[in-house]
Amino acid sequence: MKSRRALIFATTLIFVARGLVAQTQLDTAAIDRAVISKLSAQFGINSRIITHLDLTQPFQTKSRWTLVAAKQPDEESSATDGLGEPEGAIFFCFVENNEPDCSEEMFLAKFREQKVSLVSGTQPFYELFRSDVVFAGAGRTLPLLRIKSCTTRGANGNCGVSTFLIAYERNADRFRVVFSNLMGRNNNEEARFVENGPLLGSVIVAYPTNDAPFTYFLEVYKRVSDSDYSQVLRYRGNTRYGDGNPLAVIDSEMPETLRRSGLWKEGDALPVPPKMPQRCTRLVMRKGVEWCEP
Numbered sequence: 163m164k165s166r167r168a169l170i171f172a173t174t175l176i177f178v179a180r181g182l183v184a185q186t187q188l189d190t191a192a193i194d195r196a197v198i199s200k201l202s203a204q205f206g207i208n209s210r211i212i213t214h215l216d217l218t219q220p221f222q223t224k225s226r227w228t229l230v231a232a233k234q235p236d237e238e239s240s241a242t243d244g245l246g247e248p249e250g251a252i253f254f255c256f257v258e259n260n261e262p263d264c265s266e267e268m269f270l271a272k273f274r275e276q277k278v279s280l281v282s283g284t285q286p287f288y289e290l291f292r293s294d295v296v297f298a299g300a301g302r303t304l305p306l307l308r309i310k311s312c313t314t315r316g317a318n319g320n321c322g323v324s325t326f327l328i329a330y331e332r333n334a335d336r337f338r339v340v341f342s343n344l345m346g347r348n349n350n351e352e353a354r355f356v357e358n359g360p361l362l363g364s365v366i367v368a369y370p371t372n373d374a375p376f377t378y379f380l381e382v383y384k385r386v387s388d389s390d391y392s393q394v395l396r397y398r399g400n401t402r403y404g405d406g407n408p409l410a411v412i413d414s415e416m417p418e419t420l421r422r423s424g425l426w427k428e429g430d431a432l433p434v435p436p437k438m439p440q441r442c443t444r445l446v447m448r449k450g451v452e453w454c455e456p
Contacts, residue, residue: 190214193262197230197255200262207234209253213293217337220295220305221330227337228257229307231290241284244317251285252311254293256337269326272342278322280313286324287311296327296355298363298385305330307337308355312347320346325353327365327391341383341391345369349403350378350411358436360425365391368399368411376403378411380419395422400450408439409454417452 194211201209213231217223234250243249255264269286273279280286289312298304306327313322327341343353343365351369356362365383370376382395399415401407407414413435420426420433432445432452442454 193228193257193260194230196260197232197257197262197264200255200264201232201253204264205253207251208238209234212252212290215293215295215307217295217307217330221307223330224332224335226259227330229293230255230257230262231293233290241288241314243288243315244319249288249314252287252290253285254287254309268328268337268339269324269342272326272339273344276342276344278344284314286313288314289321291323296357300362304363306340306355318348320348323347323353325355325365327355329388331388340385340389341365343367352410352412354412359433360420361423366412366419368415370403371398377401378415380412380415382419382423395419397422405451407451407453408442409435409452414451414453417447418450 194214197211198209201207209232211230212233213229215229217227217229221227231252231254233252236248236250239248239250241249241251253264254266254269255262257263266286273286291310291312293307293309295305296308298306306329309324309326309328311324313324315321322344323346325341325343326339328337329340330337345351345353345367349370353365353367356364356366361382363385367381367383368378370378378399378401380395380397380399381393383391384394385391397418399411399418401411401414412419413433416433416435417426426433432447434445439454441456444455446453446455
């Protein structure tokens, strides 16, 4: 009798699990249809879904929240890149339950704050690099939504790379941008969210100087409590343009960044980059810069 009851119970669980999967698939499809319909009504475009990211579970939101990104087909876009080729825009929609908000006002507000003006007739996003949930606290705590995208490309392949970190505000049951950065991509500049190590949860920004000696400025941003990120460190690094070091600028400057943050001293083990370049077998210091040697 006990074994029969156990079998019935197990079978019931299987049917419940299958039902939940089926319901989730139906809900996902309904959300995607709602986004496509909203974009058609709001911007008069066709679009295809390229990202569907559940935000409810990782942020433990009050309402059901989803990030959906959709792209306009290139051939249907009036916007063109630097070579005159049509380039379809990407739209990010925050969906509360089944109601999409595709206005992108939170992003545009940050562009206005930074005095960034878009080319007439274009949208802010045309290429999606990543949209994922990252964690600013140890043990996968303090989640943030990261969105990294690009404007239309110039003839030289350059574009405006935007990096956004978005936090969930429980009291208001909404999402809010807490960090934003816009820069090019052709001169080894980078805005990086730190996912491990002593600077966990910080953002490091590297961008080239305009005068000799041609090196890079390094900036570190941190977030305290529920505030926006604020700058806590800025210095002119020793990494030179075209020095042949296969490490990214942020990685080559990491010992100095950590030293200035009180987290590293000469003689300590060199920090290991999150992505080691190919044919890199040894890390050494050269003139205040971490260097990768074959």
